[in-house]
Amino acid sequence: MSNELAEVDPAAIEALATELRELLGEAAVSTEDGTLDRASRDGSHLSPVIQEQLPLGRAQIVAYPATAELIAATVGAAVRHGVPITPRGKGTANYGQTIPMAGGLVLDTSKARTVHEIGDGYLIADAGVTMLSLEQAANKTGQQLLMYPSTANSTLGGFVSGGSGGTGSIKNGLLHWGMVEELWVVHAVPDAELVHVTGDEAAKYVHNYGTAGIIARLRIGLEPAQDWRAFLASFDTFEQALSVIRPFAVLDPTPRLVSADLATLAEALPADDAIPAGRASLRAILDVASLDAARKLVEDAGGRVEDIREGAAASMKLSMISYNHPIEWLQKAYPGTYFHVEVSGDALVDRIDEVHAVYDGGMLHIEAQRERPIGMLAGRYSSAEEVYAGFARLEALGVGYHNPHQWFVDFEPERTAALAATTDPQGLLNPGKLVGAAVDTGSQIADITDRS
Ligand SMILES: Cc1cc2nc3c(=O)[nH]c(=O)nc-3n(C[C@H](O)[C@H](O)[C@H](O)COP(=O)(O)OP(=O)(O)OC[C@H]3O[C@@H](n4cnc5c(N)ncnc54)[C@H](O)[C@@H]3O)c2cc1C
Incomplete structure (x- = not known):
């Protein structure tokens, strides 16, 4: 089955491309067909139910900001041009969460991979660094990650936004229980900048596919390395x-x-x-x-x-x-x-x-x-x-x-919808994924995610 794909006015894309090339450099912006196709796929091949519905969306432009600050500037530019933004790490999400269902911009964070600081019990890194390289960097300081997914080459921002757990979860539980200490997030506003959130405020941005804000930089907990x-x-x-x-x-x-x-x-x-x-x-x-x-x-x-x-x-x-x-x-x-x-x-x-x-x-x-x-x-x-x-x-x-055959935010959907009402007033962030409590996603999500 082939779907009619949503598209943003090509003139708006062209204007955004010009601005982003100025901001990020020629090589960090693409409207080339092969790149757009690759940026529109994720791991949803794992679901034959979703596969029957593909394609569900296609990027019209892809940008690769290389720092957290440039992620913020890229978001601001897209908002000023009214272009939807789908954040992307390595695109391994297996429920279609990374598919740009409204077309527009795919904001690929995979070049923003600076590790800023590794201290006693924590590290601070930009969103696009891979979990594997973070584990290796932590090991060099005698520490280890609290958890990482089986897709160890995926990004920190993508794991925190779309994943749930993996190696380390027997002891440390799932993501929602404390790996993330602080975030620098970007809201979908014309003068977007890095917004620093901690504790319970930071928790509101975890596992909701970037629908309430794009995570640009993170501070996560570490533990002493083991043999x-x-x-x-x-x-x-x-x-x-x-x-x-x-x-x-x-x-x-x-x-x-x-x-x-x-x-x-x-x-x-x-x-x-x-x-x-x-x-x-x-x-x-x-x-x-x-x-x-x-x-x-x-x-x-x-x-x-x-x-x-x-x-x-x-x-x-x-x-x-x-x-x-x-x-x-x-x-x-x-x-x-x-x-x-x-x-x-x-x-x-x-x-x-x-x-x-x-x-x-x-x-x-x-x-x-x-x-x-x-x-x-x-x-x-x-x-x-x-x-x-x-x-x-x-x-x-x-x-x-x-139910891994649907792409709606089903962890704390009402909380996310309430947050997104202020952080994404035009509904430009990863459109199609956030429907609040309006849709029955066929999941007993609590049974999978609750510790109690
Ligand atoms: C074979 C297979 C095995 C997997 N194993 C595991 C596993 O063990 N544990 C697990 O938890 N998951 C697993 N996953 C799911 C997925 O691979 C992981 O969650 C992975 O960490 C996602 O990272 P990514 O960089 O590929 O993110 P992406 O797929 O690029 O993005 C994931 C979601 O987050 C959004 N997003 C990406 N970056 C940001 C950002 N910076 N800010 C806000 N939103 C953002 C995207 O729009 C998307 O909705 C698996 C998937 C597959 C296909």
């Missing part, structure tokens, strides 16, 4: 792997990551001798002090430890095949076959056969969390209706779910 090991184990059955998920979550010191897959999902991952064919796989990033306890848990459950690897790169490799990544690999192995739903709850362990039966070909990828496991439930795709019909069946099993 991590990449730990790979395998089991005859997925049930055996599941039986250690909750005990692994409470190992002391807390693991940075614990992921498990049944054999079919594990076989779709990149080849690794420690992920043997035909066996359920468990992969964890463990503090060296917890290795003996972890080995005992695996062996008592009938599994075997395949390998224990040293070095940051080995752990990062496990991060990059966690969370949504096994689903992406599954889709690569079986093109056009699978969709997924984000799920949570003890039923993922206690009622796995019933959970798998919710969808035809159901397969769970699971991640340990301290409160309750979370995961991605894959199923064979037939129609959007079938996907939605499964939500009631999940609910009946006591499984929390989040």
